[in-house]
Amino acid sequence: MKSLAHLVQMANQIAAFHAALPDHTEAVNGVAAHLRRFWEPRMRATLLDHLDDPACAALHPLVREAIDTHADDLRPAPR
Amino acid sequence: MTAIHEIDFGTPASESTTMVSLTIDGIPVTVPAGTSLMRAAAEAGIAVPKLCATDSLKAFGSCRLCLVQVDGRRGFPASCTTPAEQGMTVHTQNGKLAELRRGVMELYISDHPLDCLTCAANGDCELQDMAGAVGLREVRYGYEGANHLKAEKDTSNPYFTFDPAKCIVCSRCVRACEEIQGTFALTIDGRGFQSVVSPGQLEAFMESECVSCGACVQACPTATLMDNSVIAAGTPDRAVVTTCAYCGVGCAFKAELRGSELVRMTPYKDGKANHGHSCVKGRFAWGYATHKDRITTPMIRKSIQDPWKEVSWEEAIAYAAAEFKRLQGQYGRASVGAITSSRCSNEETYLVQKLVRAAFGNNNVDTCARVCHSPTGYGLKQTLGESAGTQDFDSIRATDVMFVIGANPTDGHPVFGSAMKRRLREGARLIVADPRTIDLVRTPHVEAAYHLKLRPGTNVALLTALAHVIVTEGLVAETFVRERCEGPSFAQWREFVARPEHSPEATEAVTGVPAAELRGAARLFATGGNAAIYYGLGVTEHSQGSTSVMAIANLAMATGNIGREGVGVNPLRGQNNVQGSCDMGSFPHELPGYRHVLDEGPRALFGQAWGVELEPEPGLRIPNMFDAALEGSFKGLYLEGEDIAQSDPNTQHVTAALEAMECIVVQDLFLNETAKFAHVFLPGSSFLEKDGTFTNAERRISRVRKVMPPLAGKEDWQVTMDLSNALGYPMHYAHPSEIMDEIARLTPTFHGVSYDRIDELGSIQWPCNDEHPTGTPVMHQQEFVRGKGRFMLTEYVATEERVNSRFPLILTTGRILSQYNVGAQTRRTANVEWHEEDRLEIHPHDAEDRGIKDGDWVGIVSRAGETTLRARVTERVQPGVVYTTFHHPESGANVITTENSDWATNCPEYKVTAVQVTPVFGTSEWQARFRQFTKEQLSLLAQAHWESRP
Incomplete structure (x- = not known):
């Protein structure tokens, strides 16, 4: 699934920026907030729905943690 | 004579604040000290005859026509070079002066053809005017003597x-x-x-x-x-x-x-x-x-294999609306969207985003700033609080140090490039950070103090290293930072940049910039007086574009170079209305005025004004639209003025996405590359055919005035309005001024803007409201828009687009003076005489290694695709780096560029593509397919014209 790999790459880039923050909680929240504020629901849903896909094995730990911590907020409302 | 007569005061205005009073021809005049007598007279309504003087140039004093007499002084001084002084009594007209002027004019005319009646300047010629003004009635010298009347014309320039x-x-x-x-x-x-x-x-x-x-x-x-x-x-x-x-x-x-x-x-x-x-x-x-290629009749077709059918406006609009409704019914509300161009006016982009949000009912709207300055919007909002440059252009007159990074102003922004060069000739110092040797590095009477020739993709490492020097050598503007910036974020940043791994010595291996040079540049920036940063797409179009913008803002804040004239953070916007299209809510996450769609207050404000409930989720960005189209969930697209098939990266990915959609509506002047994949073509109007406003790089809102009737009968804003009405969401504007009134009502930074106010002031730099009734040339003067300035940590993260043995060179792209972006406009002018094809610049060492000579055809292969161009062997690029422009579609520059993008905004990483370059004898497969497809599509267009003939 090409777009999932692309989403993983993009999410990891977001994490790489926030990884510089010394406050770990701030970094996790920063990643989650960025996904929530800038990713269209289809993109978030695709990532959240395929966390067990092999492509997601490459997810940055900060992204994993952001999703774990903020899953409810990141999960798009049904349309 | 032209209808708008601009007074020529003869010499430039003096900026002195000391005033002097004098009498000219009996009229008392008060002017700033340093004003010429010629200008003082002109300001009193007295026209002194002149030929070599004009107020855009310094006084020269050569034509001897502007002679005057001054009481108590001998002779007849030239009024253009004589400054007004307190108490002077000046005479500009008397018998002696008239005699002298006639004598001078007689000499001029004795070596000038007397063909006024057939001359192109007849009625608009200063020589003719002056002959009349001085009362020249005869020329005694004849044409028998030596003269220049048979000198040959130079018609080499097309214009x-x-x-x-x-x-x-x-x-x-x-x-x-x-x-x-x-x-x-x-x-x-x-x-x-x-x-x-x-x-x-x-x-x-x-x-x-x-x-x-x-x-x-x-x-x-x-x-x-x-x-x-x-x-x-x-x-x-x-x-x-x-x-x-x-x-x-x-x-x-x-x-x-x-x-x-x-x-x-x-x-x-x-x-x-x-x-x-x-x-x-x-x-x-x-x-x-x-141009003859303009399409002025709407067209529709079911499939891109079908010939176009010319139809009425009503039929085309009804067809487009029905298709969008069908797609939304079949695939869901989020299956359609729109893209606007920065070539559109504020009013047009505002209407398109309103159509998407109110008529489509989603936030799938984006604009071409996505692929250029979206990181500017993000980075400056995070640090300074506003997604805009901080200065006006005139601020450069007070600049002592210019830091130009990732911009080529003499090609990309030529008129401002000239203003920069003028200030540099006056003595300002220049730091350039660019992989290429741009013209500004060394130009007549200008030489950069430092040219930091960095490797493409390493801006963040370079900018953070500059900050390292400023912090570790005690060059921080401590008082400014203490008073104006957030203490905790600064403390965190200071510790971060001071780390040894950010030193110029440590980053030299990454950036390729010698540490000593970088240290020198940092010291000059921090201590050289008013320092201003000017940057372009060489900063933003990277995987760390937004990080670079934040690093730039950090530098300006740390050195106190923000909030006054002569300094600041200045993004040089590529197109006429990049700033404006962003201001107008053209991004999928922001309503007009940069208010997030997640924020309930602004959403309710616009929802109420527009009578709809707005979607509380961000929409798809341009590259996300392509991915969604290929996944099958995005089916219809309305494009106004934007040619994504040529301008966006990884062309084959873009065209595959276009082919996957069921309804593409293109509103444009020409059958551009994207229109070849379209099902509905709505003829656009050029800037000469409509009313509106553009907002330039200095936040200046200026009027676009209709000069001629629209060739296709409608202005672009009318077409969008018609489409919205056909979709069932009513829009009823009688004039674009009413659209601006709505923008002003709903957007605090535009509250004071109206067409009447723009006409009154000439132009307005936003914010313009009760607090700033005449606009804001320099932002963040007392405090930052966000209150305190916020320092951001800018860790360098190498791009994933790496060179290796298969792709050993880095391709970077840019534009040239004579052509403009995808070239749809400039390729249809005589500007092609300067640039008839895109070429690949390659360093002599890299060329020699590959057996490439200047002018040879070369193949350029990347992980995304392959194309061919002719080579230009030049030391302008450094070894390991190649460069090309993207003005001609058949060049396929974006066939090579990849989908790598900025982490925060998805702005494509056009500036870094790993490639291999080899000599070739034929064109690439893509180019062969492109030519065949173009031929077919032009044939389908020709059939539309043929079938519509009576």
């Missing part, structure tokens, strides 16, 4: 003719080239009677260094340098002031016409962005507006 037979050697053209443009292409060759104006070393204009900005033509008082369009059509009889539709400088022009035929575009002296200057595009390259 103007140089007729030396008509030259009076006043040097205005030479001085304009030096003082205004800064190219120094012209000189006076020879002495005395032998003196002639010489492009280069007595070369033809096109062979010289001339950049065809038109400053010499503008300055010429005779028909010596004359627009070919005026020679062909005659002198214009009316003029309309409007704004150029090319780059983000936003020059004001007088569009001069005969009836509804545009004859000449003359830079407007009162234009606050350009002050009467222009470049080859704005001044001359407007012929595309009436």
Whole structure:
């Protein structure tokens, strides 16, 4: 699934920026907030729905943690 | 005569605050000290005859026509070079002066053809006017003696003719080239009677260094340098002031016409962005507006394999609306969206995003700033609190140190590039950070103090290393930071940048910039006086574009270079309305005025005003739309003025996405590359055919005024309104001014903006509201828009686009002076004479390694695709780096670029693509397919015209 790999790459880039923050909680929240504020629901849903896909094995730990911590907020409302 | 008469005061205004009072021809006059007598007289309504003087140039004192008498002084001083003094009594008209002037004029006319009636400048010639003003009635010398009347014309330039037979050697053209443009292409060759104006070393204009900005033509008082369009059509009889539709400088022009035929575009002296200057595009390259390729009848077709069918506006709009409704019914509300261009006006982009949000009912709207300056919006909002540059262009007059990074102003923003060069000639120092040796690095009387020739993709490492020097060498503006910035974020940043791994010595291996040079540049930036940062797409179009923008803001804050004239963070916007299209809510996550769709307050405000409930989720960005189209969930797209098939990266990915969609509606002037994949074509109107506003790189909102009726019968905003109405969401605006009134009502930074107010002030820099009733030239003066400035940590993260043995070179792209972006406009003008094809610049070492000679065809292969171009072997690029432009679709520059993008905004990483370059003998497969597809599509277009014939 090409777009999932692309989403993983993009999410990891977001994490790489926030990884510089010394406050770990701030970094996790920063990643989650960025996904929530800038990713269209289809993109978030695709990532959240395929966390067990092999492509997601490459997810940055900060992204994993952001999703774990903020899953409810990141999960798009049904349309 | 033109309808708009601009007074020529003869010499520039003095900026002195000390006033002097004097009497001229019995009239008391008070002027700033340093004002010439000529200007003082002009301000009192007294026109002193002149030829070599014009108020855009320093006084020269050569023509001897402006002589005056001053009580108590001997002789007849030239009024242009004599400053007004307290208590002077000046006489500009008396018998002796008249006699002297007639004598001077007699000499001029004795070596000037007497062909006024057939001359292109007849009625618009200063020499003719002066002959009348001084009462010249006879020329006693005849034409028997030596003269220049048989001098040969130079018609090499496609836009103007140089007729030396008509030259009076006043040097205005030479001085304009030096003082205004800064190219120094012209000189006076020879002495005395032998003196002639010489492009280069007595070369033809096109062979010289001339950049065809038109400053010499503008300055010429005779028909010596004359627009070919005026020679062909005659002198214009009316003029309309409007704004150029090319780059983000936003020059004001007088569009001069005969009836509804545009004859000449003359830079407007009162234009606050350009002050009467222009470049080859704005001044001359407007012929595309009436080019034979313009499509002026709406067209539809079911499939892109079908011929186009010409239809009425009503049928085309109804078809497009029905298709969008069908798609939303079948695939869901989020299956359609729209993309606008920065070439559109504020009103047009506002209407399109309103259509998407209110009629489509989603936030799937984006604009081409996605692929250029979206990181500017993000980075500056995070640090300073507002997604905009901080200064006006005139701020550069007070700049002591310019730091230009990732921008090529003399090509991309030529009129501002000239302003930069002027300030540099006055003594400002220059730091350039660029992988290429751009012209600004070394140009007549200008040389960069530092050229940091970094490797593409390492901006963040370089900027953080500069910050390291500033912090570790005690160069921080401590008081400014303490008073104006967030303490905790600064403390965190200070500790971060001071780490040894961010030192110039540690980053040298990454950036390729010698540590000593970088340290020198950092010291100059921090201690050289007013330091201003100017940057372009060489900063933003990277995987760390947003991080670089934040690093730039960090530097400005740390050194206190923000919030006053002469300093600041200045993104040079590529297109005329990049700033405006972003301001208008064209991003999928933001409503007009940069208010997030997740924020309930603004959403409720717009929802109430528009009578709909707005979607509380961000929409798809342009690259996300492509992915969704290929996944099957995005099916319909409305594009206004944007050619994504040429301008966006990884062309084959883009065209596959276009082919996967069921309804593509293109509103444009021409059948551009994207339109070849379209199902509905709605004819667009050029900037000459509509009313509206553009907002330039300095947040300056300027009027675009309709100069001629729209060729297709509708202005673009009317087409969007019709589409919205057909979709069932009513829009009823009688004029674009009503759209601006709505924007102003709903957007705090625009509360004070209206067409009447713009007409009154000439132009307005937002914010314009009760707090700033005349606008805001310099932002963040007392405090930052966000309150305290926020320092951001900027860790360098290497791009994933790495060189290796298969792809050992880095390709970077850019644009050239004579062409504009995808070239849809400039390729349809004589500007192709300067740039008829895109070429690949390659360093001699890399060329020699590969057996490539200048002019050879080479194949360029990346992980995304392959194309061929002809090589230009040059040391302008460094070893390991190749460069090309993207103005011609068949070049396929974006077939090679990849989908890598900025982490925060998805702005594509156009500036870093790993490639291999090899000699080839044929074109690439993609180019062969492109040619075949183009041929087929042009044939389908021709069938539309054929079938519609009676």
